Amino acid sequence: MTALLSIRDLTVTYRRDGSEALKHVSLDVAAGERLAVIGESGSGKSTLALAIAGLLPASTRIEGCIDWFLPSRSGVTERKAQRSSAKTTHIPLGGRDIGFVFQDPSASLDPVMTVGKQIAEVAYTHLGLGWSAAYAKAKTLLERVRLPDPNAALRAYPHQLSGGQKQRVAIAAAIAAGPKLLIADEATSALDTIVQAEIVALIRQLVAEDGMTLLFVSHDIALAAELAKRIAVFRHGDLVEIGTTAQVINTPHNAYTRALLDAHLGLDAEPLLQQAGTSP
Ligand SMILES: Nc1ncnc2c1ncn2[C@@H]1O[C@H](COP(=O)(O)OP(=O)(O)OP(=O)(O)O)[C@@H](O)[C@H]1O
Numbered sequence: 001m002t003a004l005l006s007i008r009d010l011t012v013t014y015r016r017d018g019s020e021a022l023k024h025v026s027l028d029v030a031a032g033e034r035l036a037v038i039g040e041s042g043s044g045k046s047t048l049a050l051a052i053a054g055l056l057p058a059s060t061r062i063e064g065c066i067d068w069f070l071p072s073r074s075g076v077t078e079r080k081a082q083r084s085s086a087k088t089t090h091i092p093l094g095g096r097d098i099g100f101v102f103q104d105p106s107a108s109l110d111p112v113m114t115v116g117k118q119i120a121e122v123a124y125t126h127l128g129l130g131w132s133a134a135y136a137k138a139k140t141l142l143e144r145v146r147l148p149d150p151n152a153a154l155r156a157y158p159h160q161l162s163g164g165q166k167q168r169v170a171i172a173a174a175i176a177a178g179p180k181l182l183i184a185d186e187a188t189s190a191l192d193t194i195v196q197a198e199i200v201a202l203i204r205q206l207v208a209e210d211g212m213t214l215l216f217v218s219h220d221i222a223l224a225a226e227l228a229k230r231i232a233v234f235r236h237g238d239l240v241e242i243g244t245t246a247q248v249i250n251t252p253h254n255a256y257t258r259a260l261l262d263a264h265l266g267l268d269a270e271p272l273l274q275q276a277g278t279s280p
């Protein structure tokens, strides 16, 4: 597989005298793969996701590099700016290269803008569509993420929707400009288990249909095993292990990975071991 992006020796420090949130991380992400990033709270998962998306705060010190290999620019290696000076209060969800789904859709969606406008705006800004075509695209996307009444949802404000519906809207905005890479950072963690399973299935389907690359960030090793073909394990800012899902689950090299597994296996061993590597 060809690489979509290549991370080399990435070190991220939030404050001048603070400790490193990521330490000398090197990692390739192949075009079209589904990679999970797991680890306990504070291990650096979100820092990695935000670094890739160029969304780290301007005060952050970033060393190392992230190189992109975008098929649209064949043969050209593009080094993307790693800092965002976004002035908007809401972090952009959808772009042409990257779609980003955050944990809390109530925070990532704009509360005073209709759902339709938030999705249409991504298509208007990044695809150059006129507003009526952008709204038509928004409606199609609301159908794709299976909102029960797409016409009503177009005119709804986020607070009129359930948590699961809001996350579907956030996913629609994230994929509206047809990004190469979809980053989901704990995108299902705030949802109850039934809705969580629905959203995981939706992400899997959309990623397959659109041929997107998936970076799935989660503290939940079982969810990671369900969705990803490869798993990267982080601890205290270090990438401690990376391998295929089957390898990481069945024959983990690292003691910390084994501890994560033991914690999960204490709950329910069989389903996880059975599903490892079985997903297409
Ligand atoms: N904006 C910030 N300013 C200062 N320190 C930060 C900031 N964001 C994260 N950190 C620190 O960087 C380290 C890594 O945090 P990060 O949010 O990447 O972890 P995480 O693995 O995503 O955790 P969680 O599972 O809780 O989301 C932690 O020590 C955290 O306290």
Ligand SMILES: [Mg+2]
Pocket: 045, 046, 047, 185, 186
């Ligand atoms: Mg996080």
